[in-house]
Amino acid sequence: MTNDSREQWTSKFGFILASIGSAVGLGSIWRFPFVTGENGGGSFVLIYLLCVLFLGLPVLLSEIVLGRSTQRNPVGALRLQGPGTFWFLGGYIGILATGIILAFYSTVGGWTLFYTWQSILGNLGGLSIGEAETRFTAFISDPVIPVLWQALFMILTMGICLFGLQNGIERTNKFLMPMLGILLSILVIRSITLPGAMEGVRFILYPDWSDVSFTTIFEALGMAFFSLSVGAGTMITYGSYLSKKESIPSAVGNVVVFSTLVSLAAGLAIFPAVFSLGYEPSAGPPLVFITLTAVFAQMPAGGLFAVLFFFLLSMAALTSSISLLEVPLRYFEDEHNLSRQKGTILIGGLIFLLGIASTLSFSTWSHVKGIAGLPIFESMDFVASNVLLPLGGLVIIIFSAWKWGMHQVLEALRGEDGNRLAGEGFWGFVARWITPVLILAVFVFQVLSNL
Template sequence: MASTSKSSREQWSNKMGFILAAIGSAVGLGSIWRFPFVAGVNGGGAFVLIYLLSILLLGLPVLLSEIVMGRSAQKNPIGAYRHHAPNTPWFLSGYIGIVATIIILAFYSTIGGWTLAYTLEAVTGAFGSITIDQAEVRFGSFINNAWSPILWQAAFIGFTILICLSGIQKGIERTNKFLMPLLGIMLIILVVRAVTLPGAMEGVRFILFPDWSAVTWTTFFEALGMAFFSLSVGAGTMITYGSYLSRQENIPSAVGNVVVFSTLVSLAAGLAIFPAVFSLGYTPDAGPALVFITLPAVFAHLPVGSLFAILFFALLSFAALTSAISLLEVPLRYLQDEHGFSRQIIWLVGGGIFLLGIPATLSFSSLADISVIGQLPIFDSMDFVASNVLLPLSGLFVILFVGWKWGVSKMLAEAEGVDGKGIPARSFWPIVIRWVTPLLIIAVFLFQIFTSL
């Protein structure tokens, strides 16, 4: 089949459509589920400050580089490398990101299914008077069931396929234009309710005021890793989304909006969770169980808690869905660009990813005794390969390509729109992109490898 031509390529209707979609990609379970518990076990406010610095030195340069690469080439990750460096092996780097998106969506759909199930549980009032012990038993019973989590995983993948099937403007853009403002409204309501609880200020101080005595080297590496993962870089999603961006648009302002709003969502998630947790005497370092075990018990003790449980788990489901559609779009766009398939191929791609994700879902039940990498079960092994190996490697190759092959000056010039406004502090970027960011990514990569095995 012939490759898709640039002239027939879909585009965002405007810059706001791109910004909301990019924020939706970045604001996933990492921002609302992972950020609060990682901050909780790493000292709260001190972690947040280090995280913000990490965003500037690590997350932002990779995000900018990926979006510019995509917009300039108007291609998928592999096509973008081929466009900027023809007849070189650099295009192989694009495969790393595509494989990463497939693996991530496979196990990510497991958690996405959990969020849908818990949203329904909240709607039916299941958390009305639940204790933390009961919440723990309920969660364990749910994930240990052989069939229910798979059905919810299938529903999550099904929603993702249907949205992507409708195309860029009618599917992905329209969904994000509806869900992202709604997500913001729900998050504001949850924050207001949380900070007005008796004793909530202790939780506010925890997330906003640094306790440097809690800071270790692990805190720095965790913050760097969170900055990398929370902006949805390294997987090719931003190269793909950037390829739908009109050449008329100014990229630096769009990137700035994505960084600011996705970071604000992470902080707001902490402000929605920790004041309530502290108010009711629970610990902030409960880890991943914070969302599915601790929070249902927290909501049960709040006035009109059932309503806030519905809002929170709906919020979590929306965030998971907006990230999932960006992940699915990457292999789909590759097949469209490089092999000329129509969007209908998404049924085959999504179905394959669903099948790949079933062992991850069953690793909490019938396949719990199976280890793949070291002592890691299937779900954790998939997470390890994608998050700790493929994403950092893909991000590293992007930043090395821009810094040493394509050229920082060319990237910065390409970032300008028709208004001619470039990125501020131009002398700052060559140093960061060529030296600082690669070294930080390597540090994150080595830390993730040595601490996960």
């Protein structure tokens, strides 16, 4: 059962760029470098790449196959392929996850816009790392200014979604993703040509197994899972716009390869510069907004490269945020006949109001605690990233591999020509037996380690 009137991508290229844009966000350019820095560099990267293949790829394939086969949102797709069962609840988990993620994501999205503007004005030049930390703390502690930048970020996100699939999401990604690639390449070249930069290159590319622990392995599993934008139904939604004539394996292969390359390039843009100027690679989440601000202040032509980097970060945040908003929008369009215009304003507005709480958790609501005594921002991150996304991914992979069945999944993957795919048996085994165990391990580890 499909929806023949459903809007579709104008080409497989448009789908690939939009999917890469969804996967390549703050997770790839903000989170990946600092998690890599905290977990020893090259050994973490190698484990991460293996996890992309054995955890992220099977779920990504399953989500896109479900979406294209049903041409429905996450709830509708699971309901159509598993009528009379409870599997559709996995779709609701994804929709809830995207709403919560976008709420706190818009907080950081506002920070990226603010830092882009500040770098354009030249207000970040000449700062020491102590001054950069003071500047960042003063900004996020203000009860008004960060909310205004968050509002601007949400207005941009909603504005793109208002134009629909082809004129909004696809056209935006066709413009932003090539630009992101060009800017990131420029930053990588500049970073690795700094004096002493090769130490940073070795840090990210050469494994050092002496510091590897179970924590490193599970962090890599989680990073692979989240960096491909799986578990929240985003790729079910994007897959539902994909023509039956297009090859899913080749499209997914491009998404995985380019998304992974962007993460690695982000590391190569950051760590050589950090090592060159003598900063600590394991600075954690402040690595971008504090450490890199100080790095750019000392780098030749640093003002220009600060503008390029923070603009790049803003673009990456925006391409992910529109995919997050599209999931609940598509659900309400499909299941409740809500128009895109009304849905965008209503859902986007509600998510913005929820996001205000996460933004104020750094200022006037800093005393308010949520899950496990965490501040509101971190509570949202914990619930979405450590609970809802793994649960959503687990439901999708078990449903696809066992309820719907690998035979049906592989048949849908083959497309209209029906040609068998290389390694079908191997990937069927991985999807049924390896991936669910790994996702469950990530889920249990992350929940227990944060309680």
